[in-house]
Amino acid sequence: MNIFLALLTYFAYIFIIVMYTIKIVKYLRLPVHLRWDLYPVIHEEKYRYGGSYFEGLNWWTGARQKSFWRALRYLMRDYLYLESYLKKNFSYWLVLYTSHISFVLLIIFQILIIVGALLSLNDIEVSRTSPNISGYFLYRFTQFTGPACFIAGIAGNSGLLITRFANSDLRLYTSSFMYFGYVFHIVLSLSGLIFWLYDGYSFLQYREFWKGLFILNPVSANTVLTCFIILINLHLIYLPFTRAIHYITRLFAFFLIRWDDEPNVRGSMLEKKLIKLFDQKVSWSAPHIQTGKKWNEQ
Amino acid sequence: MKIEDISKKTDQLIRIEQSDLMPLPYPYDNPEKNPPMKMLTQEQRDRYEASLDGVLAIGIPKPQSAAEEKTFIDKFLSGLAKLFTKENNWTFLQPLMHSLEYCVKCQLCNDSCPAYIASGKKEIYRPTFRPEVLRRIINKYLKKSPLSPPPSQGGPGGLWLKFTGSDIDLNWITVARLAELAYRCTLCRKCAQVCPLGVDNGLITHEIRKLFSQELGIAPKELHEQGTIQQLKVGSSTGLSPKALSNIISFMEDDIEEKTGKRIKIPVDKKGAEILLMHNAGEFISWPENPEAFAIIFDAAGIDWTLSSELVGYDAVNYGVWYDDIQLARIAIAHAETAKKLKVKKISVGECGHSHKAMIVVADRVLTGDLNIPRESALPLLEDLVCNERIKIDPNKNNFPVTLHDPCNMVRLMGIVEPQRKILRKICPQFIEMEPHGVENYCCGGGSGFAIMQSMNFPDWRSVISGRVKLKQILETFHDTISPEIKKYVCAPCSNCKGQIRELFNYYNVWEECGIFYGGLVELIVNAMVDIEKPFIDWEWH
Amino acid sequence: MPKVILGGTEIEIDEDGFIQEPGKWNKEVAVDLAKTENAFPMGEDHWKLVNYLRDYYLKYEIAPPIRMLVKQTGIDLKTIYQLFPGGPAKGACKIAGLPKPTGCV
Ligand code: SF4
Numbered sequence A: 001m002n003i004f005l006a007l008l009t010y011f012a013y014i015f016i017i018v019m020y021t022i023k024i025v026k027y028l029r030l031p032v033h034l035r036w037d038l039y040p041v042i043h044e045e046k047y048r049y050g051g052s053y054f055e056g057l058n059w060w061t062g063a064r065q066k067s068f069w070r071a072l073r074y075l076m077r078d079y080l081y082l083e084s085y086l087k088k089n090f091s092y093w094l095v096l097y098t099s100h101i102s103f104v105l106l107i108i109f110q111i112l113i114i115v116g117a118l119l120s121l122n123d124i125e126v127s128r129t130s131p132n133i134s135g136y137f138l139y140r141f142t143q144f145t146g147p148a149c150f151i152a153g154i155a156g157n158s159g160l161l162i163t164r165f166a167n168s169d170l171r172l173y174t175s176s177f178m179y180f181g182y183v184f185h186i187v188l189s190l191s192g193l194i195f196w197l198y199d200g201y202s203f204l205q206y207r208e209f210w211k212g213l214f215i216l217n218p219v220s221a222n223t224v225l226t227c228f229i230i231l232i233n234l235h236l237i238y239l240p241f242t243r244a245i246h247y248i249t250r251l252f253a254f255f256l257i258r259w260d261d262e263p264n265v266r267g268s269m270l271e272k273k274l275i276k277l278f279d280q281k282v283s284w285s286a287p288h289i290q291t292g293k294k295w296n297e298q
Numbered sequence B: 001m002k003i004e005d006i007s008k009k010t011d012q013l014i015r016i017e018q019s020d021l022m023p024l025p026y027p028y029d030n031p032e033k034n035p036p037m038k039m040l041t042q043e044q045r046d047r048y049e050a051s052l053d054g055v056l057a058i059g060i061p062k063p064q065s066a067a068e069e070k071t072f073i074d075k076f077l078s079g080l081a082k083l084f085t086k087e088n089n090w091t092f093l094q095p096l097m098h099s100l101e102y103c104v105k106c107q108l109c110n111d112s113c114p115a116y117i118a119s120g121k122k123e124i125y126r127p128t129f130r131p132e133v134l135r136r137i138i139n140k141y142l143k144k145s146p147l148s149p150p151p152s153q154g155g156p157g158g159l160w161l162k163f164t165g166s167d168i169d170l171n172w173i174t175v176a177r178l179a180e181l182a183y184r185c186t187l188c189r190k191c192a193q194v195c196p197l198g199v200d201n202g203l204i205t206h207e208i209r210k211l212f213s214q215e216l217g218i219a220p221k222e223l224h225e226q227g228t229i230q231q232l233k234v235g236s237s238t239g240l241s242p243k244a245l246s247n248i249i250s251f252m253e254d255d256i257e258e259k260t261g262k263r264i265k266i267p268v269d270k271k272g273a274e275i276l277l278m279h280n281a282g283e284f285i286s287w288p289e290n291p292e293a294f295a296i297i298f299d300a301a302g303i304d305w306t307l308s309s310e311l312v313g314y315d316a317v318n319y320g321v322w323y324d325d326i327q328l329a330r331i332a333i334a335h336a337e338t339a340k341k342l343k344v345k346k347i348s349v350g351e352c353g354h355s356h357k358a359m360i361v362v363a364d365r366v367l368t369g370d371l372n373i374p375r376e377s378a379l380p381l382l383e384d385l386v387c388n389e390r391i392k393i394d395p396n397k398n399n400f401p402v403t404l405h406d407p408c409n410m411v412r413l414m415g416i417v418e419p420q421r422k423i424l425r426k427i428c429p430q431f432i433e434m435e436p437h438g439v440e441n442y443c444c445g446g447g448s449g450f451a452i453m454q455s456m457n458f459p460d461w462r463s464v465i466s467g468r469v470k471l472k473q474i475l476e477t478f479h480d481t482i483s484p485e486i487k488k489y490v491c492a493p494c495s496n497c498k499g500q501i502r503e504l505f506n507y508y509n510v511w512e513e514c515g516i517f518y519g520g521l522v523e524l525i526v527n528a529m530v531d532i533e534k535p536f537i538d539w540e541w542h
Numbered sequence C: 001m002p003k004v005i006l007g008g009t010e011i012e013i014d015e016d017g018f019i020q021e022p023g024k025w026n027k028e029v030a031v032d033l034a035k036t037e038n039a040f041p042m043g044e045d046h047w048k049l050v051n052y053l054r055d056y057y058l059k060y061e062i063a064p065p066i067r068m069l070v071k072q073t074g075i076d077l078k079t080i081y082q083l084f085p086g087g088p089a090k091g092a093c094k095i096a097g098l099p100k101p102t103g104c105v
């Protein structure tokens, strides 16, 4: 069992890292596209009312004022409290926000556990009575994030489950797989919560398990912890099959698509890329298209 | 109704009933008095696939044999596969992939769709409906997953697909309905604007249209045969030849003289001019007062400009932007070549929204090397002329209520928001904004080619469904002055929007019942020019 | 495309009743088309407009701007609508055997 748990954990982490890397690399390696901007574009000077540099006479002559940071801040704000939903639909926002909080806390919780394991490997005690200040705070943080994550996970996902089922607009577009996802989160959170209660609120055994993983010496886990570990690993494996990576792709969509207003300047890198793209053969077969000829021969 | 119902062989997926529609304000608040939508004739229904909503934009003939059905479906699938290849669709691959993969189906975008709200929330018009149908087809018939072998091979695939929500049947009726359905969205992208995840359902519509056009040669004839094909062949999608253009230009010169007492020579093919002004050729035919007004303003300000009489060069339109990337590129290049030949410093696009977006924004990544000639909107120039008083204006001449319609292509999709407003604030003392406006405006209902699609009962659909929210907005804006005795003006600086608003107003008799007139921006400018004695706006001309 | 008998000959028309074979147009065809457009019987002014449109079309392969039509025939827009309830483009042009207008018009 020890070996199995360890292997499953290694596998889950490698799997999710590999899958996510593939996804992101694939996304970023897609060719540059035709412009499809949508205003307001927040890095633009006149973003308040959605203005662009096209409002200027001879726009290609002026210097462009572009604020990447403002754009990033704008997107971050939505991460912090899902502003778009808050504005539109409070009850949906409430359950959605709770479930997102739980997701973020789960990531933080895992990191805290892993860091805790690393600290204690370096002889820094992680406990309520630790003489080391980082050890102490890490312990307290973990103690807080864990249950907060599990409770939010149960509340948020049950809320989502009910909302998506009760509202006919949402139900129509909710697949069994999505319901399964909510249930999965709830079960995972429940098992975490039980483990927390069982473990005397300390997560000590979970940290020990991670220590074992680092020194390649799997330690044994009790049934409650085993369930939790299996679920959390299955969850990692399951994630790449969901849209959870929208945390990241959302940034790409704004920066690379919606706000991509980079003008094509003669002799630029962009122009070189475009010339290459136009040099490809087209295989569309409608009568008005010269199938087999290149874009630039059409 | 369920998503998978799109595959069911029913007579009609939805029915448009007056009583379901979004209510309109006074004087159209009694649904029974509003004109009913024209129905297709039985003969038309027999000939074309009209089982979506009883409306025809494309009119796909019903198949004659099982073999024909199969070819149709196979071609659809091969086209679908090509949408995901770099060589065939690098132009929109990244946006397409994103929008297909990352929608979380929260339905936050639903209420921003004018067609969906106007119809009384008919499922098939929901912004997420089309993409969902497409996603299911892709999951079931295109993706090669070990867990979901094609249902023809039976096995657990069916169950897995059901579990993941990819339940759909691909048959002739699904494909034909999807094609029609791609022409029930105006590509206004208001839904995309509110999506927190950057998903663009309008873009998915655009890609579906492309797949049908580029692989199956299916598109509304007004956009394709009579649109881009005719433009590349005859010079303009209106059929206007250089010979007819020159006849109309001399008519315009006479008309200007009659209205203003001044004889202006409209420059054509002037080599080396500062500005090549490109109009939507529809303006010459339907609204010659608009290019006339440009000529009067440019003449008064002493601008060095010219029109072109080169094929394609005198028609700024590029319908390719709505349904076909290849046609888009061909026309964009033809436009640029005109400017190159004339050796002008820049191209300025007149009052036509989609030409703005196609020529200035989208084509920016089509035109390389010496074809990449500076291109801009005419609005900043007009703003400069009016606001910096390079022409003399007396705003009192425009002392009537005016509101502004924001063409999606120019505003939400391009960020030209303020120049037209600065002008109106300067020249129209009674200028009022609609709500919402600017980048959050609602489409006129004629976007993405709808305004020119005139066949069978599609124009009625436009007036009843896609233009309904705009009509409501206009009526609400003029709520306090709604009586027909008070003349009011909707300024729509876009040929397509004007066409749509004209039809909308005719359909509901808006001039007679409410005294609302529509027109462009330059007409208002000329109407307020100090040097022009007679009013330029001809209110009776509606 | 459907075919109908107009002025005694079989002529192809489009979905909206515009004839597709402009060569087959003659006065009898016009009269039959006028019946479908509530512009029957055709009086002098009807013919004046129809003939103007026809001549312009034969010369330029397109319908003239309505403004031009009004100016050159001296018949104002209101009267045109009275004569051709379908309006100048959908009514008068159809009767004059012009194809349906295309593009952003
Ligand atoms: S497109 Fe965006 S707003 Fe609409 S349902 Fe999908 S994720 Fe939600």
Ligand code: SF4
Residues within 6 Å of the ligand: B112, B113, B114, B115, B116, B126, B127, B184, B185, B186, B187, B188, B189, B190, B191, B192, B201, B202, B205
């Ligand atoms: S692009 Fe506009 S018309 Fe199309 S679905 Fe979105 S909101 Fe509706």
